[in-house]
């Protein structure tokens with residue numbers, strides 16, 4: 581095989597690689613969301629509870645029972661769903677009835 585033919589063969593072979601890699605990347609489905617457990621080290625530090633009524637009032641005196649993940653500005657779940665992704669926990673699923681110490685009330689205009 582002469583040098584020119586070898587060069588063209590390699591060029592064609594390598595030119596298709598990015599397309600092949602891209603198609604494989606898009607073909608993969610994202611991993612299923614992970615549920616946040618209260619035992620998670622970050623959840624422990626932030627005082628996450630799956631049930632806002634179970635929050636330790638002595639430890640978190642500013643907590644109010646009406647503060648729930650589904651009315652927190654950092655909650656990304658859809659209305660009516662039992663759980664949804666939470667930004668501070670890297671998109672892990674928190675319960676709609678949960679709470680943690682970085683709770684921030686969702687602005688009225690954002691509520692569904």
Ligand code: SF4
Pocket residue numbers: 628648649650652653654655666667668669674678679680681682683684
């Ligand atoms: S940041 Fe908001 S949505 Fe996330 S766990 Fe804390 S209270 Fe729930």
